[in-house]
Amino acid sequence: MNQLFEPSAINRMVLKNRFVRAATWEGLATTDGAVTPKLIEMMVSLAKGGVGLIISSHAYVSREGQGTPWQLGIHDDKLVPGLREMVSAVHENGGRIVVQLAHAGQCAEVELTGRPALVVSDPVDHVQGNIERITPTEIERLVFCYAQAANRAQKAGFDGIEIHSGHGYLLSQFLSPAYNRRQDEYGGSIENRARIHLQIYQAIRAMVGADYPILIKMNGADFIDNGLTVDDSLQAAGRFADAGFDAIEVSGGIIRTGRLSPSRPGITTVDKEAYFQEYSGRFKRDINVPLLLVGGLRSFEVAERIVAEGIADYISMSRPFIREPDLIHRWENGDRRKAECKSDNLCFNPGFEGKGVSCVTREMETNKLADHPCLSFIPCS
Numbered sequence: 001m002n003q004l005f006e007p008s009a010i011n012r013m014v015l016k017n018r019f020v021r022a023a024t025w026e027g028l029a030t031t032d033g034a035v036t037p038k039l040i041e042m043m044v045s046l047a048k049g050g051v052g053l054i055i056s057s058h059a060y061v062s063r064e065g066q067g068t069p070w071q072l073g074i075h076d077d078k079l080v081p082g083l084r085e086m087v088s089a090v091h092e093n094g095g096r097i098v099v100q101l102a103h104a105g106q107c108a109e110v111e112l113t114g115r116p117a118l119v120v121s122d123p124v125d126h127v128q129g130n131i132e133r134i135t136p137t138e139i140e141r142l143v144f145c146y147a148q149a150a151n152r153a154q155k156a157g158f159d160g161i162e163i164h165s166g167h168g169y170l171l172s173q174f175l176s177p178a179y180n181r182r183q184d185e186y187g188g189s190i191e192n193r194a195r196i197h198l199q200i201y202q203a204i205r206a207m208v209g210a211d212y213p214i215l216i217k218m219n220g221a222d223f224i225d226n227g228l229t230v231d232d233s234l235q236a237a238g239r240f241a242d243a244g245f246d247a248i249e250v251s252g253g254i255i256r257t258g259r260l261s262p263s264r265p266g267i268t269t270v271d272k273e274a275y276f277q278e279y280s281g282r283f284k285r286d287i288n289v290p291l292l293l294v295g296g297l298r299s300f301e302v303a304e305r306i307v308a309e310g311i312a313d314y315i316s317m318s319r320p321f322i323r324e325p326d327l328i329h330r331w332e333n334g335d336r337r338k339a340e341c342k343s344d345n346l347c348f349n350p351g352f353e354g355k356g357v358s359c360v361t362r363e364m365e366t367n368k369l370a371d372h373p374c375l376s377f378i379p380c381s
Contacts, residue, residue, distance in 0.1 A: 003307055004300075004315070005332055010053075010290055011213040011246040013159050015096055017052035018307060019328045020316040022249070022294045023100035023162065023217070025068050026057055027351030033060065033073020035082030038356055040089050046321060047095025050328035053314075054095055055215075055249075056086075058102035058164050061149040062142070064115040065170065067104030070354060074099060074149045083156035091157070098160040098215065099153050101146055105170030106131070106179065107255070118142075120173045121181040139186065139196060142170075147203035150214075160213030160246070163200065168254035171197060172219060175236060176254075178226045194236040198243050205244060215292075216240055217249040220279025224254050230279055234286060241289045249292035249316055250280040267296045267343040274302055274311075281311045292316045299338040300331050322347045323359035 005017045028039040046054050059074040060066045066073070073079055083099070090097045108117040116132035123131070134142070146163070153161045165171035173179035174186065175193050182188070186195055197216070204214060218237065222228040237248055252275075267273055276295040284291055293312035297303055303315040320327055320339035327339055346360040 002304070004304060008290075008313070010160070010215070012211045013053075013096060013098075013213045015052040016094075017050070017328065017332075018314045019051055019303075020053045020249075020292055020294075020314050021046050021051045021055060021321050022292075022316040022318040023055040023058050023164070024318045024322070024357065025071060025348075025351065026357055027068070027070045027348075027354070028356040029057075029070050029072045031070065033066070033071060033075065034079055035072070035086045039072070040086045042325075042356070043086055043095075043097065044089050044093050045325040047090045047093040047097075049321070049324075049326035050332060051095065051321065051325075052328070053159075054090060054097040055162055055316075056097055056099045056158075058100045058169070059149070061101050061103055062145040064108055064113045064118060065103030065105070065145075066109055066113050067102070067107050067169065068109065069112060069352070070356070072099075074101065074152050075145070077152065080152050080156050083152070083158070087157040096159045098162055098213065099156075099158045100162040100164050100217065101149050101153070102164035103142065103145075103170040105173050107168060118170065120170075120179050121187065123179070136184070136186075139199075143196070143199050143203050146200045147207045150204040151207045154208050154212060160215060161204070161208075162215040162217055162249065163197070163204075165197060165216055165218045166249075166251045167219070168222075171200075172222075172228075172254075175218070175233070176222050176224075176228045178222065178224055178228075190232040190235045191239070193232075194239050197236070197240060201240070201243050201245060213246045214244070215247040215249060216245050217251055217292075217294075219254075220250050220252045220276050220283070222254050223252060227254070230282060233279070234282060237283055237287055241287045245289060247290040247292060247314075248283065248287065249294055250276055250283055250312070251294050252276045252279060265343050265345050267298055267341075270299055270302055272296060273298050274306060277306060277311050280306075284310055284312065290314065294318070296343075298341060298343075300336040319343065319345075319347060322357055323362050 057072040294316035
């Protein structure tokens with residue numbers, strides 16, 4: 001059996017293969033963050049399509065932490081029944097699913113939340129307005145919010161949770177010197193900048209128990225001036241592993257800079273794939289927990305090499321599954337052509353129109369094919 005299709009485990013969560021659907025804003029929740037039938041349908045399509053582990057959305061842990069419209073929430077007990085329905089549907093179709101816990105921090109959509117955006121320290125790149133600097137008391141509240149969100153995830157039946165600390169969201173902002181200029185125990189050294197992560201981990205672990213998988217997604221580097229460097233990131237990751245995190249997903253970039261963002265366009269050749277593999281390779285040499293690598297993976301042979309060479313243990317993808325939710329079944333059945341994703345980033349446009357993310361290019365191709373004169377003839381019965 002190919003190594004990519006061998007069973008493995010993260011903590012006690014057994015996975016049937018090494019392919020992961022990276023957390024993606026689906027744009028399919030209600031305005032209050034509740035699960036919808038369309039979101040369940042998307043999760044089921046991934047389970048049926050053979051993905052070993054689904055990481056669902058980036059679910060906000062408190063109301064002011066919402067970062068996008070129609071984003072999944074996990075901040076209220078009232079959301080648990082809908083989350084449980086989604087998880088049950090995935091399990092019924094042979095899938096595993098964890099939920100990503102997130103807080104947008106400075107990137108929050110204040111027009112949606114009606115509350116100030118929480119900032120780690122007074123920002124230099126943010127128009128002064130509806131923002132609020134996080135106090136030590138507010139940090140205590142946030143730790144509690146993450147723990148309560150994890151408790152809801154466990155009650156809903158999720159197989160585990162992932163903490164979002166990448167791409168310029170709140171916990172990423174704590175790690176990054178570009179955002180974190182605090183002078184207290186949460187600023188300065190990388191030990192201090194990683195402090196809130198460990199407090200959140202400890203609070204969650206006390207809530208969910210030792211056997212419940214807790215993953216973390218983090219940047220290998222920020223790729224911005226004065227941003228998180230790979231050396232500091234490696235130190236933080238070592239602390240996370242030592243604390244007991246069960247796996248680390250390696251990513252990079254800050255979404256709102258437009259530079260080296262987590263969704264690069266134009267991945268047309270093999271050499272443009274796996275653009276964070278250098279960072280994952282460094283993590284893998286020094287850190288003894290399973291690593292997930294995300295970022296531009298499109299080809300089976302690249303995925304196979306990443307695992308065979310020990311650069312990462314799991315292959316995490318997002319946009320390819322928007323176009324082909326059954327990609328893994330296709331590969332497992334012998335059709336090893338690269339993913340059909342065009343890497344044009346058009347898939348998020350319908351999400352911001354309230355329709356949910358979808359492959360615009362595939363829809364255009366389908367419509368063009370349907371309009372072909374050779375296919376328009378309808379025979380008489």
